Amino acid sequence: MDFSYPATEKLKSKKVIDLLFTKGKSVSKYPLRLVYVAEEFDENVALKIGVSVSKKYFKHAVDRNYFKRVLRECYRLNKHILTENLDTKYCIMFFYQSSEKLSYEEINGKTIQLFEKFVNTIRSEKNQ
DSSP: OOOOOOGGGBOOOHHHHHHHHHHOEEEEETTEEEEEEEOOOSSSOSEEEEEEEOTTTOOSHHHHHHHHHHHHHHHHHHHHHHHTTOOSOEEEEEEEOOSSOOOHHHHHHHHHHHHHHHHHHHHHHHHO
């Protein structure tokens, strides 16, 4: 398994981020939310992911940056759940949406549940 998070997997395109917020679909597992859209891109990666923590919930940049680091780490360690089960390229935005400060272990557990829920949602969409 590859546990890296290279620059090619980072979602940086303003156009794609705007597309996520206009046409993206969402999957949630409190306090995490995943907004996704199937999108073709040039790089040889299966996913492009961005993370976000709202200023509404965490006023201080230190807190927002901490939770963004935790989300990136949870993605990095659990992305195999997504890459092994998806055959289409996806752009994903990963949000932390609560003022509640969960521990790393709790966030990691919720991330695994969210990724499994996302994979099941994609499978059910393809079966319809």
